[in-house]
Amino acid sequence: MSTGRSRESVTSVIKAYDIRGVVGEEIDADFIREVGASFARLLRMEGETAVAVGHDMRASSPELASAFADGVTAQGLNVVMLGLTSTDELYYASGRRDCAGAMFTASHNPAKYNGIKLCRAGARPVGQDSGLQLIIDDLVAGELPEYDGAPGVVSRKDVLADYGSYLRELVDLREIRPLKVAVDAANGMAGLTVPEVFKDLPLEVEPLYFELDGTFPNHEANPLEPKNLVDLQEFVCRTGADIGLxxxxxxxRCFVVDExxxxxxxxxxxxxxxERYLEEHPGATVIHNLITSKVVPELVAEHGGKAVRTRVGHSFIKAEMARTGAVFGGEHSAHYYFSEFFNADSGMLAALHVLAALGSQEGTLSELMAGYHRYEASGELNSTVADQADRTEAVIAAFDSRTETLDRVDGVTVELKGTPAWFNIRPSNTEPLLRLNVEAPTQEEVEELANEILQIIRA
Known part of the structure; x- marks a missing residue:
């Protein structure tokens, strides 16, 4: 590492929770090698000795993972190359082997993107305040102290079978009634992990887009967007499946579709x-981010648990899980966190819990979930604005006389007088966007409230 990079170019890629950018434009092998060296130096100073490295099915992932390993070993740390893995499989390896981890993926982003999700030993999160800022500073400075010890060594390990066994031990599905399960892997890593995790269980899997293909030829691998669920919705109906994942x-992340x-x-x-966790751990703490429905803290309280509200983002959730000793945490974006999974998120483990709940009774999924649906929501509504703070304050002023409570935990959350309705406005960290989420008792109220707020934001 010799020539420093501009802070703007580095911070455009190293974000609040992870590292992500366009391959060949914003990130390349040299950039990633520097990140690996900086991360390894940080770990070495903290006494860690090894990093597990996994990657997804994107064409650029193997090369970037290899460059990262070069940077790590140059700083004297060992590398365990896991090969093709899901992100939660990487967290499993970090947790079970008690070593740091690096997962090469751009998650749901289009094919031209790639990036890294970093964690410390035990799958502990690495965010802006817990390591990423130091990496930014190193890359901008362009120099690392020379490491004069022996370089680290690279070994290889396949943990897929162990990962599958571990999840099946956490949620025992052997005695549930047989279920037909439609799964849309979106040509992503679930095409590799679902067959392993679901094997030898009373599940008839109907696979959709299981071929690993980082170009995503069928649809984007982002089920948060309704258009990307259409194929699964039709597939569930066509196959007569009990549930779609x-x-x-x-x-x-795992999204669920009913029968x-x-x-x-x-x-x-x-x-x-x-609710399932509180049955096993009476009085336990459950984490939820501030965009999740009010139904979550309401049901947690009704079942004798303690609900703790936090900011959006995995590094905040994981830190709060550790601080409070929570047994479970959830986000509106379908990230689910488990104390017995090293406080890390796992879409697969969430899927197993839903399958266990469905298969342990005779009703349909829609009947089962009816009791958990109390409010309507807008989903995330984005607006491009020139001044995020100005537009936010304009909304606050407009709703001043109708505001019951207001907090600024993450953006601004406003609870309205005389109704369970609320809304949150959050600025994007990387784009000139304001993100609006609205919840109210009826869809009509949601639409009316959302339209009123959007008129102010977009004025």
Missing amino acids: AFDGDAD NGDPVSPSAICALVA
Whole structure:
């Protein structure tokens, strides 16, 4: 590392939670090698000795993972190359081997992107305040102190079978009734992990887009966008499946579709899984981010648990899980976190919990989930604005007389007087966008409130 990079070019790629950019334009092998060296130096100073490295099915992933390994070993740390993995499989390796980890993926982003999700030993998160800022500073400075010890060594290990066994031990599905499960892997890593995790279980899997293909030839691997669920919705109805599961590109998020092809809210899934944990751990703490439905803290309280609200983002959720000793955490984006999975997120483990709940009773999924649906939501509505702060304050002023409570934990959340309705406005960290989420008792109220706020934001 010799020539420093501009801070603007580095911070455009190293974001609040991870590293992500366009391959060949924003990131390349040299950039990633420098990141690996900087990360390894940080780890070495903290006494860590090894890094597990996994990658997804994108064409650029093997080369970038190799360059990262070169940077790590040059700083004296060993590397365990896992090969093709899902992100939660990488977290499993980090947790079980008690070593740091690096997952090469751009998750749900289009094929031209790639990036890294970093963690410390035990799958502990690395965010802006816990390591990424130091890496930024190193890359801008362009110099690292020379390491005069022996270089690290590279070994290879396949942990897929062990990962599958571990998840099946956490959620025992052997005694559930047989279920037909439609799975859309979106040509992502679930095409590799689902067959391993679901094997020898009373599940008849109907596979859709299981071929690993980082060009995503069928649809984007982002099930948060409704258009990317359409194929699974039709597939569930066509195959007569009891449930549909949709994974994103690196398979750390799982979305659920019922037997009628209707999407199930991630907040409802969060409430269901929280209820299961509270049955096993009475009085336990459950984390939820501030965009999840009110149904989550309501049901947690009704079942004797303690609900703790936090910011959006995996590094915040994981830190809060560790701080509070929470058994489970959930986000509106279908990230689900588990204490017994090193406080890390796993779409696969969430799927197993839903399958266990469905298969342990005779009703349909839509009947099962009806009790977890109390409110309607807008989903995330984005607006391009020139001045995020100005537009946010304009909304606050307009709703001043109708505001019951207001907080600035993450953007601005406003609860309205005389109704359970609320909304949150958050600025994007990387784009000139304001993100609006609205929840209210009826869809009509959601639309009316959202339209009123959007008129102010977009004025």
